[in-house]
Amino acid sequence: MNLARFPRIRLGHLPTPLEPMENLSKHLGGPRLWIKRDDATGLSTGGNKTRKLEYLMADALAQHDGAGADTVITQGATQSNHARQTAAAAAKLGLACHILLEDRTGYEDAAYARSGNVLLDLLHGATISRFPGGTDMAAAMEARAAELRAEGHRPYVIPGGGSNPVGALGYVNAALELVNQAAEMGLRIDHLVHATGSSGTQAGLVAGLVALNAGIPVLGIGVRAPRPQQEANVLSLAQRTAAHLGLPEGTVRAEHVVANCDYVGQGYGIPTEGMVDAIRLLAEKEGILLDPVYSGKGMAGLIDLVRQGRFGKDENVVFLHTGGAVGLFAYPDAFGVG
Numbered sequence: 642m643n644l645a646r647f648p649r650i651r652l653g654h655l656p657t658p659l660e661p662m663e664n665l666s667k668h669l670g671g672p673r674l675w676i677k678r679d680d681a682t683g684l685s686t687g688g689n690k691t692r693k694l695e696y697l698m699a700d701a702l703a704q705h706d707g708a709g710a711d712t713v714i715t716q717g718a719t720q721s722n723h724a725r726q727t728a729a730a731a732a733k734l735g736l737a738c739h740i741l742l743e744d745r746t747g748y749e750d751a752a753y754a755r756s757g758n759v760l761l762d763l764l765h766g767a768t769i770s771r772f773p774g775g776t777d778m779a780a781a782m783e784a785r786a787a788e789l790r791a792e793g794h795r796p797y798v799i800p801g802g803g804s805n806p807v808g809a810l811g812y813v814n815a816a817l818e819l820v821n822q823a824a825e826m827g828l829r830i831d832h833l834v835h836a837t838g839s840s841g842t843q844a845g846l847v848a849g850l851v852a853l854n855a856g857i858p859v860l861g862i863g864v865r866a867p868r869p870q871q872e873a874n875v876l877s878l879a880q881r882t883a884a885h886l887g888l889p890e891g892t893v894r895a896e897h898v899v900a901n902c903d904y905v906g907q908g909y910g911i912p913t914e915g916m917v918d919a920i921r922l923l924a925e926k927e928g929i930l931l932d933p934v935y936s937g938k939g940m941a942g943l944i945d946l947v948r949q950g951r952f953g954k955d956e957n958v959v960f961l962h963t964g965g966a967v968g969l970f971a972y973p974d975a976f977g978v979g
């Protein structure tokens with residue numbers, strides 16, 4: 642695996658810290674819980690999309706026979722962290738940014754529709770357009786790209802969540818970073834747990850860790866799709882990412898991909914009691930802010946699995962904090978302060 646042959650633009654503050662969560666570990670009575678701070682990547686308050694955008698934006702600037710894209714188009718839910726970080730990356734690189742937002746939750750209050758990530762999208766100068774839930778967003782992006790091309794622009798379409806084999810390279814890089822960091826610290830990582838949505842994070846981690854023969858199992862906590870669909874999505878993208886990396890076919894197999902989708906609740910972006918409790922607990926015990934859509938549900942899953950005794954007391958479990966705390970400002974009602 643030779644990651645350096647893929648073009649990359651530095652956008653993040655890397656490596657991100659890997660820190661113990663001593664108070665939470667004590668509170669839960671073990672295992673040894675650690676946190677990998679990908680919420681601290683820097684770009685527009687940070688988050689996991691920064692790593693993907695390092696490769697996606699480099700690819701955008703290599704398109705159109707080397708002239709480079711002049712506009713990026715992407716899509717997400719109203720409170721998309723991916724949209725916000727894409728808008729910031731485009732601003733930094735001097736590209737126009739069109740963000741297509743899908744109303745997946747049906748929330749209409751001002752905080753949800755205009756605060757949090759939406760406020761930051763606008764501050765970064767992105768053009769926002771809104772679509773009803775259930776819209777074919779990939780088709781909507783292609784239609785926008787066609788319009789822009791007809792006007793003489795050079796658009797580059799980034800899929801939702803930045804999840805394709807180019808974006809997933811960011812998490813192959815994160816796998817390398819984590820394994821090196823653990824080696825320097827003398828830390829044996831027994832499990833890596835994180836929130837999984839559009840699949841690029843888990844797919845990149847799995848492809849990278851398997852390629853490194855790291856022996857670190859990854860558990861994705863789902864936030865949207867049921868388990869069979871989530872695992873199929875991750876496996877497909879992990880295998881396509883491995884192929885993009887030039888790894889032999891059969892390197893990534895179904896047994897490497899595990900998702901637990903028991904903590905979604907009523908649906909994507911809809912608060913659960915476990916999410917609220919997990920966010921309060923991390924805020925009070927560790928001074929760490931999680932987010933209501935992804936890392937809060939991911940941590941709710943991890944805490945529940947710890948309480949079920951699924952991890953050995955002496956095991957080291959790393960939670961990958963994927964960011965998104967800006968989304969807290971869109972959900973004041975969930976925390977009783979609306």
Ligand SMILES: *Cc1c(COP(=O)(O)O)cnc(C)c1O
Nearest residue numbers: 722838839840841842935963965
């Ligand atoms: C996008 C996102 C995720 C999920 O990552 P995927 O690569 O889409 O699976 C997790 N946490 C946060 C905060 C995110 O914004």
